[in-house]
Amino acid sequence: MKLLSKIIDSNDYSVSTLGSHCSLQVLKGAKDEGFKTLLICEKKRSSLYKRFKFIDELFFLDNFHDLLSKDIQNKLINKKILLIPHGTLISNLKYDEIEKINIPIFGNKWILRWEADRELKQKLMYDSNFNTPQQIKGKKEIKNLCIVKLHGAAGGKGYFLAWDEQSFDEGCRKLIEKKVIKTENELYIQEYVIGVPIFLQFFYSPLKNEVELLGIDRRYESDIDGIGRIPSQVQIKLDFNPTYNVIGNFPVVLRESLLQETFLMAEKFVETSKKLVPPGIPGPFCLEGVYDRNGTFVTFEFSARIVAGTNLFINGSPYSDLLYEEPMSMGRRICREIKEAIRLDKLREIIT
């Protein structure tokens, strides 16, 4: 807490994040808002990040795990950074490790546990009254098409489809052989919802007490988006279990008649997160689901921090354009909130 005060009271911050995921967007946004920028960079990626002039300083680590070292944390604290968390932080460190980091983190670091733990995640979605896919308790209960998932933010890597016990065992065996998992207990089985996947990118401003929709995307996933390029006669002959590894993203606009419900969902989610995990969800979050043939949104996941699909909108999106007279990426919106919080002396409300 002492360390936190030291930084907050100094009034001279650098915005920082890990070099991956959406770091270019975030640091570009920070520079546009007038902040100094510091990128925490694995040495192997230095040639990429040295290209971008809006990055004032590169802070090198051998790997992101080194962030757990007190010595490294102290060095970063002395540089007065505010750390913006994203998917790479979550996939490299466990949530209890993130909770112990002393560097001030934008948003609510305690809610990252609720993103990573499937049971907690389910509770937050249930208490928000979301339509969610049915959870299947065990492989013997698989009756219809299911998607089998790994825990944590794996970006869809390793997911597979199963339609009965045998197909589950087959997919599981392959993951064990590839040493992705040790036992089937590490897998989570969910009803597969037929429809179109949509990712709704929101920002909640505690300063304005308002939810903003800043963008919508869908993902481009290997192999599931590639399999349609192979004729069905060939598909049948392949011993091939398509996976859902995210490679990129496409922009989407939604039918306008569907928009109202998205705001109601997001506002309910903000309210529920305040109750279950104070201080709630200051900053970006993403509701992830499938619109079925009736136009019903079935939420299969949420991300309690910025998602990489926001990289589409570095120059703004159709939705941010409705709210701002200037290009407003999610990264820039985060930094605008930080700037406003500093001005109002409310920084403690948006960092943990």
Ligand code: AMP
């Ligand atoms: P996730 O990592 O949970 O966001 O999911 C990765 C991908 O799996 C998504 O982009 C969807 O294409 C797909 N997916 C996840 N859950 C479901 C579900 N319950 N029904 C249908 N598709 C899903």
